Amino acid sequence: MTDRVCAVQLVDVHSWIRKTTIPRSVIAVIFCLGFGLMLPAHADEPLFGFTYTTDLLPKGKFELEQWSTTRFGKYPGGKFWLQENKTEEEYGMKDNLQLSLYQIYDSTSAFHNGPFGETTPPEQFSYYNPGPDDHFSGTKFIGVAGEAIYRLWSPYTRPIGIAFYEEPTFGAGFIENEAKLILQKNFRDDRLVLAANFTYAPEWRRIKDPVTGEVAIGEETDANIDLGVSYRFIRNWSAAFEIYNEREFNSYNFTHQSNSGYFLGPTIHYAGENFFVTVNYSQQMPWASLQVDTVPGGIVGGRIVDNDFEKHRVRVKFGWYF
């Protein structure tokens, strides 16, 4: 039995991607590089996959970014992948204020992937309630988001860089407001960059009861800490290492914690005169522990398999400056 959701139909490409044995992360890289050859190549370039820095676009400059995050690997023996895509247009409103607009669209396939091996759609598709043995797949336009980053201190002229980040996201059945404090410290001619992010992201999400069909509003807050270190080891190239902790609470005030997952992994970044590409691989570490609201069966082998966590993540970012 299949529960299929297709808000955006990309049937031919989607079916080819599902059938092919080429890893989706490789497809994403090929896709991005392909666009890179077609479009004229042109810096708030991301040195990291998940960690933000305080570098912003100069006033009056545009940038187009394409993000692709492949998330896969959950319950042993089950199948799961989630392809998160984001197209972002950025503009330097002032030298210390950058505004952006995102469009977010995801695809997923899940089977026997969740707690106790039951089919569980990822959070972005949590409005749907497939049966425990269903094959679930779908493609969906998730929503649009705005982003503003205001830099208080630049790491080039102050002891540390400090910036504030605000990102409201509006989608079908959910609203999220992500707020972030970004810190950055540079060393060695600004080639060695340390960055830290502290994120508070409450969200309001419509959730349908699988038994009664009643719709309720779910309270959830994501609270994350990201740490990254990057070094520009050769002209145009930087290598980084990131570790981040994602915590979920079924409240807005840090009570009823449900999950806490630790991810770490390497990032490689290339930046030319007119474009950049950043690739990160992260793996969830087996450091999870039971929390007050952890779903029964939600931790397997020390890793969370609940709906917003998985073992592997590959993120590719591609950007063009104008």
Next chain:
Amino acid sequence: MSGGPAYATVYLTVEQAQALLFPGATFQPDTRTLTDEQAKAIAHASGVPVRNKQIKAWRVSTGGWFIVDEVVGKHEFIPFALALDDKGAVKGIEILEYREAYGGQIRDPEWRKQFLDATAGKKLQLDRNIRNISGATLSCKHLTDGVERLLVTYDLVLKKSS
């Protein structure tokens, strides 16, 4: 760091910069390699690390020194030429190449004028006695640091052999 540049806009060759900064003069190459002790002393006095111990310098027939160096940009190096008069004061700066998407405003003659007559004792520092250019902060900072480092290099090494 090494590797070839993906893009490059060459504004001046070394010979063109020499002619611009010291019209009618002739130049005698006087390349030096700093000892570890000299590099440490320069880094300590300037507050700027010495990344390359080789100093590409020329003695100028009319007096003074012509030095070619480079500083770290956002993605690439920024080669520049520094002219010092016979007392070690800045006579002029020229950006030889610029390969970055942003920050090219450091070529602005008005911005570079701030360095004129600076000497080793002045302690050049962005946002203190060198004005920043919004949107070109990293380039401004590194060029300021680079000039400060070369002024100290002159004071501790080149001046003694002048």
